[in-house]
Amino acid sequence: MIGEQTHAQHLKLGKLDLGVSARWLESRVRHSARRGALSPRESALAERIKLLKKEAGSHSPSAPTLAKMIPELRLRVDACFLSNPYATDLFLEYLQREVIRTGRLRKLLEFYPSQNRVIAGKLSGAVGVPPEYLFVGNGAVEIIQAILHRFTGEKILVNLPTFSPYHEFARRETQVVFNVLSREDDFWFDPEVYLERVRREKPDTIVLINPNNPDGGYIPYATLIRLLEELRHVPNVILDESFIHFACEGDDFAYRSLSGEIDRFPNLMVIKSMSKDFGVAGIRAGYAVMAPDRVQDLLNNGFLWNSSGLAEYFFDLYSRPDFLMEYERKRVHYIRHSRRFFKALSMMPGLYTYPTSANFILIELRNDMTAEDLVCRLLVRRGIYTRTCDDKKGLEPTKFIRVASRCRSENRFVIRAFRDLLR
Amino acid sequence: MIGEQTHAQHLKLGKLDLGVSARWLESRVRHSARRGALSPRESALAERIKLLKKEAGSHSPSAPTLAKMIPELRLRVDACFLSNPYATDLFLEYLQREVIRTGRLRKLLEFYPSQNRVIAGKLSGAVGVPPEYLFVGNGAVEIIQAILHRFTGEKILVNLPTFSPYHEFARRETQVVFNVLSREDDFWFDPEVYLERVRREKPDTIVLINPNNPDGGYIPYATLIRLLEELRHVPNVILDESFIHFACEGDDFAYRSLSGEIDRFPNLMVIKSMSKDFGVAGIRAGYAVMAPDRVQDLLNNGFLWNSSGLAEYFFDLYSRPDFLMEYERKRVHYIRHSRRFFKALSMMPGLYTYPTSANFILIELRNDMTAEDLVCRLLVRRGIYTRTCDDKKGLEPTKFIRVASRCRSENRFVIRAFRDLLR
Numbered sequence: 001m002i003g004e005q006t007h008a009q010h011l012k013l014g015k016l017d018l019g020v021s022a023r024w025l026e027s028r029v030r031h032s033a034r035r036g037a038l039s040p041r042e043s044a045l046a047e048r049i050k051l052l053k054k055e056a057g058s059h060s061p062s063a064p065t066l067a068k069m070i071p072e073l074r075l076r077v078d079a080c081f082l083s084n085p086y087a088t089d090l091f092l093e094y095l096q097r098e099v100i101r102t103g104r105l106r107k108l109l110e111f112y113p114s115q116n117r118v119i120a121g122k123l124s125g126a127v128g129v130p131p132e133y134l135f136v137g138n139g140a141v142e143i144i145q146a147i148l149h150r151f152t153g154e155k156i157l158v159n160l161p162t163f164s165p166y167h168e169f170a171r172r173e174t175q176v177v178f179n180v181l182s183r184e185d186d187f188w189f190d191p192e193v194y195l196e197r198v199r200r201e202k203p204d205t206i207v208l209i210n211p212n213n214p215d216g217g218y219i220p221y222a223t224l225i226r227l228l229e230e231l232r233h234v235p236n237v238i239l240d241e242s243f244i245h246f247a248c249e250g251d252d253f254a255y256r257s258l259s260g261e262i263d264r265f266p267n268l269m270v271i272k273s274m275s276k277d278f279g280v281a282g283i284r285a286g287y288a289v290m291a292p293d294r295v296q297d298l299l300n301n302g303f304l305w306n307s308s309g310l311a312e313y314f315f316d317l318y319s320r321p322d323f324l325m326e327y328e329r330k331r332v333h334y335i336r337h338s339r340r341f342f343k344a345l346s347m348m349p350g351l352y353t354y355p356t357s358a359n360f361i362l363i364e365l366r367n368d369m370t371a372e373d374l375v376c377r378l379l380v381r382r383g384i385y386t387r388t389c390d391d392k393k394g395l396e397p398t399k400f401i402r403v404a405s406r407c408r409s410e411n412r413f414v415i416r417a418f419r420d421l422l423r
Numbered sequence: 424m425i426g427e428q429t430h431a432q433h434l435k436l437g438k439l440d441l442g443v444s445a446r447w448l449e450s451r452v453r454h455s456a457r458r459g460a461l462s463p464r465e466s467a468l469a470e471r472i473k474l475l476k477k478e479a480g481s482h483s484p485s486a487p488t489l490a491k492m493i494p495e496l497r498l499r500v501d502a503c504f505l506s507n508p509y510a511t512d513l514f515l516e517y518l519q520r521e522v523i524r525t526g527r528l529r530k531l532l533e534f535y536p537s538q539n540r541v542i543a544g545k546l547s548g549a550v551g552v553p554p555e556y557l558f559v560g561n562g563a564v565e566i567i568q569a570i571l572h573r574f575t576g577e578k579i580l581v582n583l584p585t586f587s588p589y590h591e592f593a594r595r596e597t598q599v600v601f602n603v604l605s606r607e608d609d610f611w612f613d614p615e616v617y618l619e620r621v622r623r624e625k626p627d628t629i630v631l632i633n634p635n636n637p638d639g640g641y642i643p644y645a646t647l648i649r650l651l652e653e654l655r656h657v658p659n660v661i662l663d664e665s666f667i668h669f670a671c672e673g674d675d676f677a678y679r680s681l682s683g684e685i686d687r688f689p690n691l692m693v694i695k696s697m698s699k700d701f702g703v704a705g706i707r708a709g710y711a712v713m714a715p716d717r718v719q720d721l722l723n724n725g726f727l728w729n730s731s732g733l734a735e736y737f738f739d740l741y742s743r744p745d746f747l748m749e750y751e752r753k754r755v756h757y758i759r760h761s762r763r764f765f766k767a768l769s770m771m772p773g774l775y776t777y778p779t780s781a782n783f784i785l786i787e788l789r790n791d792m793t794a795e796d797l798v799c800r801l802l803v804r805r806g807i808y809t810r811t812c813d814d815k816k817g818l819e820p821t822k823f824i825r826v827a828s829r830c831r832s833e834n835r836f837v838i839r840a841f842r843d844l845l846r
Contacts, residue, residue: 062534062535109705301592
């Protein structure tokens with residue numbers, strides 16, 4: 001079985017080998033970790049971090065990029081990155097056993113992977129829809145792009161805050177209008193306000209991310225169904241369920257996807273990244289469920305070999321009950337301790353945390369620190385990488401950060417760092 | 424050093440482990456290999472092959488798909504697949520040493536790869552153009568799609584025979600017109616005829632593949648430059664150099680790319696797949712060189728994380744002189760014995776071979792066999808997978824097959840099979 005140990009042994013970020021305990025790490029840096037002015041050296045590092053972040057536009061530089069560009073940084077926890085590390089362990093375990101040790105890797109790298117339709121056929125059973133409803137993507141972001149470029153017309157309605165490609169990838173000809181969720185209401189999605197907004201704006205495309213990124217807000221299944229009933233006149237309804245595996249409506253850790261509802265709502269397109277729940281962002285894998293004529297329309301002019309050999313292997317696993325059963329245990333384990341992590345963060349002085357059903361939490365600083373300051377301090381002093389939300393439309397700049405749940409020992413290390421820095 | 428041995432040891436296709444000599448393989452099947460009527464069992468297999476091929480549309484089913492769908496087939500040589508197997512050996516050697524053995528694989532699979540622009544920066548030195556001229560693609564086919572969907576307007580001119588995505592991926596709104604190369608002239612590209620055709624048709628986009636697929640015909644550098652001078656009024660000139668590493672103008676094995684000519688010809692876009700010369704189709708990697716405003720236009724609305732972690736590692740290698748120096752040896756070695764292979768095929772009775780500057784050869788059957796019959800015989804009796812060109816526009820059906828050069832022992836095995844079957 002793979003647990004934190006194995007994960008910690010695997011994770012090498014920057015110059016630090018994480019095959020050591022969080023406690024030991026902490027002791028190494030405790031002497032300099034109290035909240036207070038940064039030393040000149042720390043300030044210089046912080047400036048370089050800010051510059052890198054600025055250059056990366058509306059996405060954060062990845063931890064490996066950060067480690068490469070600023071090698072003096074000692075990255076310990078990548079709490080910017082939204083994925084389940086236990087699922088990565090599981091995938092690597094299978095990959096080692098079935099692909100690397102058997103020599104099958106060559107085949108995956110040398111030859112063309114299967115075409116889009118063939119992979120859709122493999123996925124069909126696991127997703128529970130016929131293959132002709134499935135469009136396989138080189139990451140969910142390729143699917144977002146394909147939909148916005150092919151189906152979206154003159155106007156798209158996007159909630160704020162949001163995942164930025166939904167407005168950045170819109171074509172020049174498309175007008176983007178925003179439905180701003182209110183901070184005072186904990187970024188709660190109000191279906192009545194939304195319907196009114198749709199009636200007024202008459203967009204041809206609307207986007208719902210559930211749970212939403214970056215706040216983690218969740219729209220219950222029943223509300224969504226009611227909403228879809230009212231939105232039958234909107235030509236394109238995008239529902240992004242990339243974080244749905246972390247959202248449980250009841251006490252039994254079950255989640256509810258709308259993938260099976262396309263026949264009932266032919267305007268619906270459900271997008272699913274595999275990067276978050278399965279922890280495999282580097283292989284670029286995602287899919288969408290949509291009406292067969294839409295899939296056909298996309299495939300008529302492209303997307304022939306858009307999955308790599310490794311992505312195809314991942315989709316093979318995704319269709320296997322043995323893998324999914326093991327994954328299910330990792331998922332529940334991760335959700336359990338993520339909840340404890342979020343609870344501990346919510347009790348920190350000077351922080352306000354927003355309700356989340358995802359694997360990250362949005363934090364508002366209600367003290368005299370700025371988000372950039374806290375993020376830099378966490379990074380420079382503790383090697384913890386979190387995300388300022390200063391670039392996120394719809395969030396007041398300087399006060400918001402997003403923190404991802406990682407493995408248990410890393411989360412504990414993060415909690416201690418926050419406690420020390422906020423003291 | 425990796426040579427045929429290592430390659431043969433690695434290659435497992437279908438049920439056969441190729442860690443055996445070609446001679447042994449041949450002796451195993453010689454008893455049934457003479458040309459003659461297929462047995463009922465062989466006929467049944469041939470029918471299934473034909474059906475699979477039909478289902479795959481204008482692309483052949485891959486060897487792994489074939490092996491999976493018809494497990495009774497004993498695939499020995501994949502001469503349908505157009506790649507340098509020695510380069511695959513080299514890539515795998517690096518991957519083993521630097522990624523798998525060091526545990527770096529986790530990082531490549533777990534985290535987001537770098538964004539398009541960052542990878543362009545890595546490539547810049549190796550390609551010899553500034554990063555802002557580079558668009559990185561998830562395989563060349565993604566780039567073809569991006570150009571046809573974004574830049575091509577009302578009319579595209581495509582030579583025939585060709586690589587089918589150049590007409591299949593065109594948007595509904597685009598009219599595709601063909602310039603048919605003549606079989607009588609060995610599919611020779613006549614620049615004067617072409618210029619006349621462009622003058623008459625007034626396309627906004629033209630496509631030149633050099634060397635051309637599936638015939639291997641080559642347009643010399645000087646001719647291309649002269650042509651580009653005359654074609655300055657055409658808004659989009661696509662030059663696909665995916666097979667350029669196999670084409671040598673002089674005796675020194677050097678090849679001449681037009682990647683460096685974009686400033687001189689801003690309407691030029693040079694597309695390059697990495698699947699063929701580097702033998703890594705499964706990782707999906709390609710790039711294009713084009714005017715910076717075109718790259719910017721594409722990146723403004725997408726293509727953010729379209730390379731996988733493994734593709735990024737490949738591009739890292741591609742920018743390293745040590746890797747490129749070793750690759751260069753593999754390239755020359757492969758070209759040398761490919762030439763011998765093509766020469767041997769050209770001397771077979773009943774076959775006419777077309778001049779090729781690529782790593783494959785187009786063969787016309789000038790006997791009483793059909794292409795489908797020969798391909799099925801080669802596959803069923805010898806486990807050699809070649810490609811009928813019956814689905815290729817611009818080639819008379821039933822008489823053309825395309826054969827790729829593989830490693831030396833495999834090529835010898837193919838030669839013997841042809842000799843026996845054509846006797």
